[in-house]
Amino acid sequence: MAYDTFLSQNEVDSLFAEIEGTPTPKTIQEEPVYPDGVRPYDLSSPERIVRKRMQTFELINERFARNLRAVLLSFMRRNADVSVLPIKIQTFSEFERNLPVPSNLNMVKLSPLRGMSLFCFDPTLVFLVIETLFGGQIQQNTRVEGRDFTATEQRIIQRLLTHTLESYAHSWKPVYPIEYRYLRSEMHTKFANITGANEIVVVTPIRIEFGTMGGLLNVCLPYSMIEPLRDLLTQPFQDETEKGIENKWLRQLAGQLPEAEVELVANFTTIETSVAELLDLQEGMVLPIELPAEVTATIENVPVLKAKYGTYNNHYALNVTEHLEVPVFDVPESQPAPVTHVSIDEEIDLDDEDSNVSQTSR
Structure with a gap:
């Protein structure tokens, strides 16, 4: 078999040099140095x-x-x-x-x-x-x-x-x-x-x-x-096969999404205070608050609706007054300041909008 079939003449000479133990000169290519830091670029x-x-x-x-x-x-x-x-x-x-x-x-x-x-x-x-x-x-x-x-x-x-x-x-x-x-x-x-x-x-x-x-x-x-x-x-x-699988998955997700359980949170009021005032709180102290006429209900810190609060059939309840169309990506992800949450017992008859409100603060 001829050597030039697979190897070049330089490769053949290198193999013979390795067999005979003769060192072959190696060409070391030095990287160019650019003192000004500007390197040439081929357009x-x-x-x-x-x-x-x-x-x-x-x-x-x-x-x-x-x-x-x-x-x-x-x-x-x-x-x-x-x-x-x-x-x-x-x-x-x-x-x-x-x-x-x-x-x-x-x-x-x-x-x-x-x-x-x-x-x-x-x-x-x-x-x-x-x-x-x-x-x-x-x-x-x-x-x-x-x-x-x-x-x-x-x-x-x-x-x-x-x-x-x-x-x-x-x-x-x-x-x-x-x-x-x-x-x-x-x-x-x-x-x-x-x-x-x-x-x-x-x-x-x-x-x-x-x-x-x-x-x-x-x-x-x-x-x-x-x-x-x-x-x-x-x-x-x-x-198209992958698109069909994705569309089928989206339809299944859309069908099961209405049955997903979420937690609706209505925060009635917050009080801004300092750490020192918080440490001075004792049993029996009264914290003055102002209850709003409506509260904003959130899901995962995203406002979704506004409602009035009170009781209905001997249960605490919310009377929805407005649905909020706020995209999730528009909600700021800021953390609230340190606050003290106050528990309040409300007695409002939602059947009668002009009913009085009795509150007991603790």
């Missing part, structure tokens, strides 16, 4: 444009991987392990520079999104799929030849691309329905320029493995294509 950096994590876009990619796994099983009669690698935000020149040559580059229009997308199958994956479909054995080392694909190979690639695009469009459907339209295929990146070299693209690498062998499918979307959907792709997505 063309991709991080400046895409700051938020695209949670919904990641969910679309995960759904695409699941759909593609089922499609490959039906297409190739073989289980495939499909996994989504981290999304890459880079310039188009960086993306095309890292692609192996030759690659299968497919330019696809995703309506109604503007611009063109690129679906790239690396040659290792292409030859692996072709070898499997024609009954060959998956080899550990598949030689990638620098030649054009034959008519038969292109036919297989077109079938694979059709299944891939159907799965990708189906993955977008719950979020933003799209329709794909195949334009053309190329083998070299210089003929597949979907955007400018310095423009930002969003690349989703999909790793497809059959046993121990596999390859990459790269889905490249210009950032200008998905920029109108930026708010939709960055916020958490909730599918």
Whole structure:
């Protein structure tokens, strides 16, 4: 097996140096020092444009991987392990520079999104799929030849691309329905320029493995294509199933809420006093108070109604005079000052509004 299949020449030299015990020179990169504290900033950096994590876009990619796994099983009669690698935000020149040559580059229009997308199958994956479909054995080392694909190979690639695009469009459907339209295929990146070299693209690498062998499918979307959907792709997505469960839970909560028990508190009066006066209180002392004509009833310190107080059928009672429409978030959360609560026995006949009030203060 040739060393250059998996390792670069520098990595091979490092391994030989470790075996022979020869120390290899290591390059220490010193961090730049900025005396004035001002650091340079690249305005063309991709991080400046895409700051938020695209949670919904990641969910679309995960759904695409699941759909593609089922499609490959039906297409190739073989289980495939499909996994989504981290999304890459880079310039188009960086993306095309890292692609192996030759690659299968497919330019696809995703309506109604503007611009063109690129679906790239690396040659290792292409030859692996072709070898499997024609009954060959998956080899550990598949030689990638620098030649054009034959008519038969292109036919297989077109079938694979059709299944891939159907799965990708189906993955977008719950979020933003799209329709794909195949334009053309190329083998070299210089003929597949979907955007400018310095423009930002969003690349989703999909790793497809059959046993121990596999390859990459790269889905490249210009950032200008998905920029109108930026708010939709960055916020958490909730599918229809989860919405149905939430609506059912809300209906159950609304049905059971009227039966919930709450404590209604009517505070008749308070007296502001100091700690010294409170300590001087003795049994038999009289505290003068002024009873209001109406009291405010609260629930969890939230005013809900105003009422008159008295007795009704030999029970203390409140006669509601007004409902207060005060939202909970408008109620100040201030703590009351230290007060002394006084117990009062009221005798008011609510049946007769002009009745006298007899009070006994303690």
